[in-house]
Structures are given as structure tokens and as C-alpha cells.
Amino acid sequence: MFQGHGDDGYLHQQTLAADFSTNVWYGGAPKGLKEHLFTQWDHVQRYPEVLAESLTQKIAACYGFEAENILVTNGSTESIYLVAQAFKNGKSTITIPAFAEYEDACKMFGHHVNLLHWEELQTGISADTGLLFICNPNNPTGAVFKELETLIFKHPEVLFVVDEAFIEFTLSITSVLPLIEKYSNLIVLRSMTKAYAIPGLRLGYIAANAALIDRLRTFKLPWAVNAMAIAAGHFIFDHIHTLQIPLNQLLTDRDEFIKKLEGSPLKVYPSHTHFFLATINQHTAAILKQFLLKEFNILIRDAGNFRGLTEKHIRIATLNPNKNQLLLNALAEWKPI
Template sequence: MFQGHGDDGYLHQQTLAADFSTNVWHGGAPAGLKEYLFRQWDNVQRYPEVLAESLTQKIASFYGFKSENILVTNGSTESIYLVAQAFKNGKTTITIPAFAEYEDACKLFGHQLCLLNWDELEKGISGDTGLLFICNPNNPTGAVFKALEALIHQHPGVLFIVDEAFIEFTVSITSVLTLIEKYNNLIVLRSMTKAYAIPGLRLGYIAASTALINRLRSFKLPWAVNAMAIAAGHFIFDHIQTIQIPVQQLLADREEFTKKLESSALKIYPSHTHFFLARTNQHTAALLKQFLLKEFNILIRDAGNFRGLTEKHIRIATLSQNKNQLLINALAEWKTI
């Protein structure tokens, strides 16, 4: 899917007043990162590390793993396509609604697909599933699945691909990343672009058993992670204790934001993250997106292309209180159309 993601403001020739379509932390990159990267500029005159080895070791050391348990990637999207390629032609289940790249990657590599509604997870999964993709917390709903370890334990023959791109944006669950030493049927995908607001650099990593990482690494292209992204990764892990997002405040802001939106022409769905789903009660999400762009320079995420959602669904991320108010005011106008 080359079109249809959030943060597609570059497609619109206007200056945005507020971008609610992206679920990247609105507070921006960590203080000092920009200056640090400028000092690394000379590194772009040389090829980067073939497999981002130095950053791999730093991440592994942080978690107490071996470097053989980590694979640094060009964002979570590369991670998804690596998994799909490494297990091509497999039988795969995707929990929906879901990030479209799971399905796109699996189709590219000949997977036999089964789609499982998120709400059905509580009832269990089929034992003959080869791979299971689950985003936890889920994108686009912000839902969380708390019994994930029990499910992994009950199905040793199923390979669980757990995308934790938004784990920093919730307090409702903890990461399963530390479980890779306990379970050989677990691959954890992590993003470094959402919570640290560097999506343009493309940076993430995979954590799994040595055998699984070796299999994934055999399909990885050399130099896929550029020198500046590697440098950013080093900065983040060198300062990781002091640059975490204020998640409690962000979730409190979301709570206040959604309460105010309830009086608008939207149905608001519960979420465990700073982003959430909504449904317009009139017209379609596409028309609402067009209206907000044209009249208010506000961008939202038309979520109609997510499996399991409709043409009336949108995804909204919580921004600053001032920008949140812009959307509240604009939706008051939408109600009158």
C-alpha cells in the first residue's frame, strides 16, 4: 500500500494547522538529538555498517540479550516484509483491524491468509495457524490484548509476530519483548520512530531467538539502515531513561479530548493509547477529511481502508490542547452541514 497511510500531508499543497492523521508523538524528537545528528554529518560520506552492528550490540546490552537476538531494521515496515519473506508461502492469520502492511507483505510472498477479528482473540486461535500477526497495542483502534503470553504458551506450534510499535503509548500492558528467551515461537517488532518522533529516519528492530534472527537476517539487504538512523539509535539508547514521552499526561489529554469530541458529530471508541477511532455520523470519512483540509487546514486519517472498518471511520491522534481545540471547533461546523 503506497497510498492510504496516515501523515500524507505531503500530498496536499498547503500548510497544515494540525495533523491528527499521524500517531507519532506530537512533542517532537528528544532534546539534543538534532544537534547530535548534525555533528554526525561526515558519516554520510562513507557506507554505513552493513547490519547496524554497533547499534545491535547496544540494544542487546540494554535488554541483557546477546547481539544474536536483535536485528536492526529500516523501520517496522522492513521488519514486517522480512518476516513475510522468511516464512513465505506459509499459513498466516492477521488480527484485524490492522496495519495494511501485514496483509500486503504476506500477499507478496504467497501466504495463505486468514483474517481474525480482534474481538475473537479471547476465544483463542486455530492450532494449525502457522504465523499470527498481532499489533499490541493495536493500530488503528488503540485496543490491547492482555492475555498474550497465555496464548503464546498454549500454541507452541504457532509463530507469534507481535508488533509493539506503540507500546510506549500505553500503561495498560507491558512489553512481551523479554519473553523471547522463554519462547521460541515469538518475534517482537519494535519501532523507534513513533515515541521519539523520527519517522523520516526509518528505524526499528526485531527481537527473537537466535535461530529466528538468523533466519530473518539471511533475507536482509546490506546497508538497509542509513548512517544517520544508526546515529539516532545510539543517541536514543544512550539517553533512554530521560527522553521517554509523558505517557500519563498524554493519556489524560486524550481523555479530556475525547470527552469534548463526544458532543460533536462523531462516535468515539475507547482506546488504551493516545490515538483512537471515531465514526462520523454523517456523510463519509473521505468527505470529512476533505472538508477539514479545505476549510481548516486540518488533516485526519481516513480509516476506511483498514480491514474490518467502514467508509465512515477515522483515526485521530491526541495533539496539544490548542490543536485539539482546533478540531473540536471545526467539527462543530461539520455538524451544521
């Protein structure tokens, strides 16, 4: 799916007043990263490390793993396609609503795809499930599944592919990364673009046991992670304990934002992250999106192309209180015929 993601403002010839369509941290890249990358500019005159080996070592050391447990990638999207390719022509189950790339990647590599609703996770996993893709916390709902280790333990024949792209945006669960040393049926996908606000650099990593990482590495293209992304990764992991987002404040702002949306044309659904789903009470999300763009230069995420959702669903990410108020004011002017 080349179109239909959030943050598609580049498709519109206007300056946005507020972008609620992206669930990347609105506060921007870590302080000092931009200046650091300027000092690394000469590295672009040479090929980058073939497999981002130095960053692999640093990430592994941060978690107490061996380098053979980590594979650095060109963002979570590359990670998803690598998994699908490594197990091509297999069987995959995708929990929905879900990010479209899981299904797109599986179909590209000949998987037989089953869809499993989030509410069916406890009872819907069988011996022939194959790979199970789950985003936890989930995109686009912000839901979390708290008993994932129980499922991994109960179903050793199922390979769990756990996408933790938004793990930094919740207080409701903790990462399953430590479990890769305990379970051979677990692959964890991590993003470095969401919480550190560098989606344009494309950077992420996969964590799993050595045998799984070796299998995935077989399909990895050389130089897929560029020199600036590697440099950014080093900077982030060198300062990992001081670069965390102000999560408590962000979630407090979300709660206040949702409270103020009561009585608006939107029905908001509960979320464990800074982003949340809502449905529009009249017309469609696409029509509301165009109204907000045209009249207020505000962008929202039409979530109608997520599996399991409808044309009335939108996804909204919490911004700062002033920008949240812009959306509240604009929605007050929504008077559909």
C-alpha cells in the same frame, strides 16, 4: 499499499494547522538529537555498517540480550516484510482491524492469509494458524490484549509476530520483549520512530531467539539502515531513561479531548493509547477529511482502508490542548447536507 497511510500531508499543497492523522508523538524528536546528528554528518561519506552491528550490540545490552537476539531494521515496515519473506508461501493469520502492511507483505510472498477479528483471539487460534500477526497496542483501535503470554504458551505450534510499535503509548500492558528468552515461537517488532518522532529516518528492530533472527537475517539487505539512523539509534539508547514521552499527561489530554468530543458529529470508541477511532454520523470519513482540509487546514486519518473498518471510520491522535481545540471548533462547523 503505497498510499492510504496516515500523515499524508505531503500530498496536499497547503500548510497544516494541525495533523491528527499521524500517531507519531507530536512533541518532536528528543532534545539534543538534531545537534548530535549534525556532528555525525561526515559518516554519510562512507557506507554505513552492513547490519548496523554497533547499534545491535547496544540494543541487546540495554535489554540484557545477546546480539544474536536483535536485528536492526529500516523501520517496522521492513521488519514486517522480512518476516513475510522468511516464511514465504506459508500460512498467516492477521488480527483485524490491522495495519495494511501485514496483509500486503504476506501476499507479496505467497502466504495463504486468514483474518481473525480481535474479539476472537481467545478462541480462534488453531493448530493450523501458522504465523499470527498482532499489533499490541493495536493500530488503529488502540486496543490491548493483556493475556498474550497465555496464548503463546498454549499454542507452541503458532509463531506469534507481535508488533509493539505503540508500546510506549500505553499504561495498560507491558512489553513481551523479555519473553523471547522463554518462548521459541515469538518474534517482537519494535519501532523507534513513533515515540521518538523520527519517522523520516526509518528505524526499528526485531527481537527473537537466535535461530529466528538468523533466519530473518538471511533475507536482510546490506546497508538498509543508513548512517544517520544508526547515529540516532545510538543517541536514543544512550539516553533511553531520560527520553520517555510524558505519557500520563498525554493520556490525560486524550481523556479530556474525548470528553469534549461528546455531542460532536463523531462517535468515539475507547482506546488504551493516545490515538482512537471514531465514526462520522453522516456521509463518509473521506468527505469529512476533505472538508477539514479545505476549510481549516486540519488533517485526519480516513481509516476506511483498514481491514475490518468502514468508510465512516476515522482515526484521531491526541495533540496538545490548543490543537485539539482547533478540531473541536472545526467539527462544530460541520453541517453536511
